[in-house]
Amino acid sequence: MTQAPTVTQTALDDEQVVVFDVFNEAYAVNIARVHEIIRLQQITVIPGAPACVEGVINLRGKVIPVLDLRKRFNLRANEHTRASRIVVVEISGQTLGLIVDGVSEVLRVPPDRIEPPSPLVAGIDSRYLRGIAKLDDRLIVLLDLDQVLSPVEQQQLEATDLR
Template structure:
């Protein structure tokens, strides 16, 4: 069983237990940093696929994929966070999430695991510069001696960007 298959199974198991979703996060890596997304937003994890470019889009919006007949816009989270672009490899994944009732694929370096992070182990994001960068961060989750950056999935795309890619995907 591949790592993606195992994570998809963990994801399905956690989603089946609706009440148990509270405090569960799918963790993934971008470079040396570990991030987390609440699993209630995650639909599935797939390997990197051919992405069809869309014209006149910001550089972090890579294009669209066809997932079982459904056209889904895809963004590269590294580029969204102004990190250096990286060549995709066999560990690169697309995490399909639901952002404001729209399916969106998030390209990440690799997926890690589904973790329980209780509320008392989460602290608010640091106030670095007013509104800068921290708009994507929901909190910092303490797991053992590590810190996971927990993302606010709704803020990854502005309303206008979501409309723009949704319209382009349909066209």
């Protein structure tokens, strides 16, 4: 019996999230922050960009930066696969793409299933995390998008050296 009443009951405070994989771990961001999900396309490298920035892509005439979340989390960078996707999100007014290993589903998460982040989970820096959602036997890491960018910004502001 895999009855999951909390998931089927659509309480108003349920948070809808987009779940995706990065290095075999499930992550999620609030669906309201996701503009769209696109296939991986050719990325133009911009020399001198911050390390986690993979480059830029042309999103229907708009040039947007693309971040590789694996690099962001200091995980080993694999080759991108056919399942790889770019999740286009908005962070502090800027549209940017996050490269993920694959997008799995959209879920409703009741607020009482969200626990504060623990450094032990997922093995990535907890400052990027907003919380951990425990659904049945799964753990989903809720990303704090604003934190994903701000260290980068600091990094690029410091990087005034001409190399």
